[in-house]
Amino acid sequence: MSEGRILIVEDEAIIAKEIEHALAGFGYEVLAVIPRGEDAVPFALRERPDLVLMDIMLAGAMDGTQAAAAIREQLDVPVIFSTAYTDRETLERVKPTTPYGYLVKPFEHTHLRITVETALYRARTERRLRAQEERLRQAEKMQAVGTLASGVAHDFNNILSAIIGYSEMGLRRVPEADPLHRMFDRILRAGARARSLVQLLLDFSRPAATDREPVDMAGVLEEALDVVRATLPAGVEVDYAPPGHPCPVRADPTQLHQVALNLMVNAVDAMRADGGRLTVRLGLCAQGSREDAACPPPLVGEPGPGAQGQGVALEVADTGRGMAPEVLRRACDPFFTTKPSGEGTGMGLAIVQGIVRSYGGWLALDSQPGTGTRATAVLPRAAA
The missing domain is CATH 3.30.565.10 (Histidine kinase-like ATPase, C-terminal domain)
Structure with a gap:
C-alpha cells in the first residue's frame, strides 16, 4: 500500500523524472507527470490525488498558480509549489491558493520528503478536525430537533386526534355522493400524514430499543x-x-x-x-x-x-x-x-x-x- 497518491505538474522533463523517482523511492504512488496546467486540472478532478506537487512557471495557457487555484476550488487536496523564483511578487501570487509547502529548486530529496510528509499529515489532521466539528454541529442540530419533537409531539397529537376523529365521524354520517364526503376524506388523509410526520420525528429523536x-x-x-x-x-x-x-x-x-x-x-x-x-x-x-x-x-x-x-x-x-x-x-x-x-x-x-x-x-x-x-x-x- 502506497504512502499517498501524488500528481506532479512540471514542464522540465529532467526535474520531473528526478522527482518521480524520489517519490517512488519514498513509497508514494505517482499518478502522472503533466507538463501543462490546463491538462493537470481535469486530471486532478478526475483522479483525486492525495497531493499535488506543482511548478509555478509552466508552459502553456495556465501557470501553476492558476492551475492550483482551479484544483483547490473544487477539491480539498494539498498543493506544494516548486520553483526557482523566490521574489516577493511570486510569493504573493501563490498565497491565495493556500499552499501546504514551498520547494525552492534545486532541492534535496530529504527536503522533498519532509515537505510532502508534513503536507499530507497536515491535510489529514485538518480533515479530521473539520469532521469532528461537523459531528458536533450535527449532534447539536439533532438534539435541538429531538427536544422540539418531544416538546410539541404530545400536544400536537392531541390536536390531530380531534381532527382525525371528527373527520372519521363526518365520513360515516355524510353520504358518499355528498361533496362534503370528499372534503372529510381529504382532511382525514392530511391528518394521517401529519401524524406520520410526528412519529418520524419521535422515532428519529428517541430511537426505540430493538432486539438485536x-x-x-x-x-x-x-x-x-x-x-x-x-x-x-x-x-x-x-x-x-x-x-x-x-x-x-x-x-x-x-x-x-x-x-x-x-x-x-x-x-x-x-x-x-x-x-x-x-x-x-x-x-x-x-x-x-x-x-x-x-x-x-x-x-x-x-x-x-x-x-x-x-x-x-x-x-x-x-x-x-x-x-x-x-x-x-x-x-x-x-x-x-x-x-x-x-x-x-x-x-x-x-x-x-x-x-x-x-x-x-x-x-x-x-x-x-x-x-x-x-x-x-x-x-x-x-x-x-
Whole structure:
C-alpha cells in the first residue's frame, strides 16, 4: 500500500523524472507527470490525488498558480509549489491558493520528503478536525430537533386526534355522493400524514430499543430489492450481484430493511425522470472504520462509537444527476429535501444515518453533478 497518491505538474522533463523517482523511492504512488496546467486540472478532478506537487512557471495557457487555484476550488487536496523564483511578487501570487509547502529548486530529496510528509499529515489532521466539528454541529442540530419533537409531539397529537376523529365521524354520517364526503376524506388523509410526520420525528429523536440478533444482510437486501423491483419506473435497470458469502450483522431485521430500502428508493428517485442504472453491492470491508475502510468514498456522516474491526458494506449507486457540494453537505439533515413539495419528507437519509450509527457503523455519500451518487452504509460484522 502506497504512502499517498501524488500528481506532479512540471514542464522540465529532467526535474520531473528526478522527482518521480524520489517519490517512488519514498513509497508514494505517482499518478502522472503533466507538463501543462490546463491538462493537470481535469486530471486532478478526475483522479483525486492525495497531493499535488506543482511548478509555478509552466508552459502553456495556465501557470501553476492558476492551475492550483482551479484544483483547490473544487477539491480539498494539498498543493506544494516548486520553483526557482523566490521574489516577493511570486510569493504573493501563490498565497491565495493556500499552499501546504514551498520547494525552492534545486532541492534535496530529504527536503522533498519532509515537505510532502508534513503536507499530507497536515491535510489529514485538518480533515479530521473539520469532521469532528461537523459531528458536533450535527449532534447539536439533532438534539435541538429531538427536544422540539418531544416538546410539541404530545400536544400536537392531541390536536390531530380531534381532527382525525371528527373527520372519521363526518365520513360515516355524510353520504358518499355528498361533496362534503370528499372534503372529510381529504382532511382525514392530511391528518394521517401529519401524524406520520410526528412519529418520524419521535422515532428519529428517541430511537426505540430493538432486539438485536445475528442477521445475514444479504437476505434482508434481497427482500428490499424485491420491493424496489416491483415499483421500478421505466428506463431504470438494476445491477445486483449477490456477495456469495454470508454478511452477518447483529441488528433488528426491520431496521436493516429500512436502511436498504431507503437508500435504494432515493437512488431510483434520482433517475425517475431520465432513467439509468441502479447498482447494488454487498460485501465485507477490511475495516469498519471511516478512516481505514477499504471502500469509503469522500464522506458525509462520521463513524459511530465502536466502528472498528471488520465491517459489512452496502453500496447503492445511481447514474442520476448527482448533487452539488452544498446539497451533499446537507443531505443527511432532517427535513432537507430537493424534491417538490408533497413528494418527500426529507427524513429518509437522516433516519438511515441514525440507525447505522446506533449499531456503531457509518454512512457515506459520494456525489458530483452529472455523475450520479453512491451511498455506502458500513455496519460492524457480527462474530461467527
